[in-house]
Amino acid sequence: MEKNIAVIWGDCASPEIVTQAIRVLDRIGEKFGHTFNYTDVAMGGEAIDKYGDPLPQHELDKCLASDSVLLGAIGGPKWEGMAGDKRPEKGLLRMRAGMGLYSNNRPTKIWPQLAPASPLKAEIVAQGIDFVIVRELTGGVYFGDRQVNILESGEKQAVDLMPYAEYEIERIGRIGFDTAMKRRKKLCCVDKANVLETSRLWREVMHRLQAEYPEVEYSEMFVDNCAMQIVKNPSQFDVIVTENMFGDILSDEASMITGSIGMIPSSSLGQGTCGVYEPIHGSAPDIAGKDVINPTACILSVAMMLRFSFGMSAEADAIEKAVSDVLDQGLRTADNMSEGCTQLGCIAMGDAIVKALC
Ligand SMILES: NC(=O)c1ccc[n+]([C@@H]2O[C@H](COP(=O)([O-])OP(=O)(O)OC[C@H]3O[C@@H](n4cnc5c(N)ncnc54)[C@H](O)[C@@H]3O)[C@@H](O)[C@H]2O)c1
Ligand SMILES: CC(C)[C@H](C(=O)O)[C@@H](O)C(=O)O
């Protein structure tokens, strides 16, 4: 097969992990007889520096014309303090909206080899950590109206609105139920229905959908409790469906109990098969240029791309097996290092995963 992939190299430490992910893709191409063509796309800080805009239309068009997009992460201290709509992150949000990627899948699964790297007690880890956060990605407070008003007192007042329409909830709710049907058939809707009107509308829509999925054990949980339960008893979760900002926060928390944020990939999809695949972490400016960032989340994002956008399951399995083999060999990066293991840098970890693919 031949596939055209838009590549967003990203900012700070991001190009280091994207480099390793492309090496893995190239190796998969050789091994399975596929051709992957790459088109560079500037987004975030790189695009601000080049074009004065975090995602010019011509760069978004390259993403729209591709079979899928591979992204590291954007943003960093160099662009802090810029106006909200000029910041690197605005490019990411514009891409998600412009490509209609309302469904973000963030798998939270601990690799058994990484159990010692989890900050949770061994007995909690032993009960199993394997759930998916289905995060709504193009609505809510990220995309609601914003204002800065001047009050009579002369003070500023900032407003970020959190709108959700029924169709936005229904389409992501359906994905939550469909994901649960393919797994252990448990779905938890996480919200703040004790306070927020949007959450109450979420529940109303979810209850309608629930009738269509009688096999799914459906539950609801307040987001503050969920944050606590993820640490106390993560094995209770199979699929979590939640709104944009709650999903952002909970997925970083959830990643850590698997040993490191550097292990969790994600897919962002809408109606078609063209999606964006990226690690859930950011551009890690504090470790940029040091060859210490863990490339695994970006490499596993490639596996998700192959599986979900290109229907290449055997190829995706091969990447995941290579990651598992490398962990079996006791190879780790600094973020998930534990006693008795060998610490590698980003490039050496990429080398090890590519070698394990051979
Ligand atoms: N999708 C994206 O492009 C994306 C996602 C999150 C944050 N960001 C941006 O990234 C920038 C930095 O954000 P931040 O510092 O809050 O979050 P971050 O995820 O970049 O880093 C948080 C901490 O985790 C560490 N870390 C992250 N990924 C790692 C990896 N693969 N291996 C080892 N350690 C890793 C970092 O070194 C840092 O100490 C900000 O500009 C933010 O907006 C972008
Ligand atoms: C960079 C930021 C806009 C982004 C988000 O909040 O969605 C990031 O944190 C993520 O998790 O992808």
Ligand SMILES: [Mg+2]
């Ligand atoms: Mg985030």
